[in-house]
Amino acid sequence: MAKAAQGSNAASQPAIKRGSGVTHVYEILRNEIIELKIAPGSPIDETQLSERFSMSRTPIREALVRLAADGLLTTLTNRTTIVSNIDFLQMGAFFDALTLMYRVTTRLAAENHVADDIPVIRAHQARFAAFVEERNVLGMIAANRDFHAAIAEAGRNPYYTGLFTRLLDEGRRILRLYYHSYDDNLPRQYVTEHEDMIDAIVNRDVARSDALAVAHADQIVLQIQSYISADKRSASRVAL
Numbered sequence: 142m143a144k145a146a147q148g149s150n151a152a153s154q155p156a157i158k159r160g161s162g163v164t165h166v167y168e169i170l171r172n173e174i175i176e177l178k179i180a181p182g183s184p185i186d187e188t189q190l191s192e193r194f195s196m197s198r199t200p201i202r203e204a205l206v207r208l209a210a211d212g213l214l215t216t217l218t219n220r221t222t223i224v225s226n227i228d229f230l231q232m233g234a235f236f237d238a239l240t241l242m243y244r245v246t247t248r249l250a251a252e253n254h255v256a257d258d259i260p261v262i263r264a265h266q267a268r269f270a271a272f273v274e275e276r277n278v279l280g281m282i283a284a285n286r287d288f289h290a291a292i293a294e295a296g297r298n299p300y301y302t303g304l305f306t307r308l309l310d311e312g313r314r315i316l317r318l319y320y321h322s323y324d325d326n327l328p329r330q331y332v333t334e335h336e337d338m339i340d341a342i343v344n345r346d347v348a349r350s351d352a353l354a355v356a357h358a359d360q361i362v363l364q365i366q367s368y369i370s371a372d373k374r375s376a377s378r379v380a381l
Contacts, residue, residue, distance in 0.1 A: 166194055166204035172279055174213045174224055175313045185214060185222040212311055227314055229369070239312060240358040242305040246289070247338060247354035249296025251347045258295035259343060265291050266335050273332055276325045282313050288335060292342065319361055322368035331360070 170190075173179045190201045205222060208214045215225045228235075250258070265288040272280030286309045293302040320327060334357050341350040 162194075162196055162200040163203045163207070166190070166196065166201055167207045170204065170208060171211065171213060174208070175282065175317055176279065177314060177317055179224050181224050181226045181314070183224045185224065187222075232315075232366075232369075235308070235312065235315075236358075236362045238304075239308050240355070240362065242293075242301065242308055243289070243354040243358040244351055245301055246293035246296050246298075246305050247342065247350045248347050249298055249301065250292045251342045251345050251350040253297040254295040254342060254345075258291070259339070262288065262291045262295065262339055262342070266339060269335065270332050273327050273329075278317065278320050278325050281320060281327065282316050285316065286310065286313070292338070295342070315365060316361075318368055319365050322364055334360075 170179070185205065187198050187201050187205070190205075191198045194201065205214060209216065209222075213225055214222055216222050250262075265284055269281060269284035269288055272284055286306075289309060290302070290306050293305045296302070334353065338350065338353045338357065341353055
């Protein structure tokens with residue numbers, strides 16, 4: 142009976158093209174994973190997802206492949222698929238690499254940018270500022286990533302750009318914790334930090350670009366570390 146009802150419901154809905162169906166599933170699951178609505182380590186069941194989205198397992202499987210390529214899903218040796226865990230033991234190494242890339246890419250942008258780079262960087266910053274006002278976390282995460290990736294592009298070193306982009310993508314769930322620590326109401330000073338970085342890049346002030354990048358990275362790292370520590374202390378008190 143349930144299958145018949147599901148088939149009737151699917152027949153009454155407009156047909157979804159295969160490619161758009163894959164994208165639809167991918168974007169919804171990606172957002173839920175980044176927002177931590179689907180917790181790290183959670184098992185992913187193709188059959189349940191097929192029922193949820195009223196689609197065959199083929200587009201579901203294709204969406205999961207894309208999520209795995211993003212590093213958001215992991216397939217275990219027993220072929221079970223889970224949401225990738227956040228490796229808190231390697232967090233220090235991740236932060237070290239992230240801070241280094243903030244510095245290198247911002248310095249190089251100050252040295253090597255061309256005039257056409259600046260409007261692109263400013264456009265991403267405008268999007269970021271608007272999302273901060275709206276308290277749109279997914280928008281903030283995406284715009285922040287695009288902002289720093291554009292700065293890396295302006296530095297004209299594709300190897301640094303590739304590495305930094307990968308780190309930014311891997312850190313999306315960690316950045317979610319950062320915004321959560323402010324109850325998704327990011328203080329205006331951290332929007333201004335981006336604007337100060339743009340000014341330093343435009344003026345080709347390499348030393349100031351470096352200093353601003355260090356300060357920007359440090360406050361993010363310290364805020365996340367404090368939030369995680371407080372969360373662990375709270376969990377310990379509950380366990381006691």
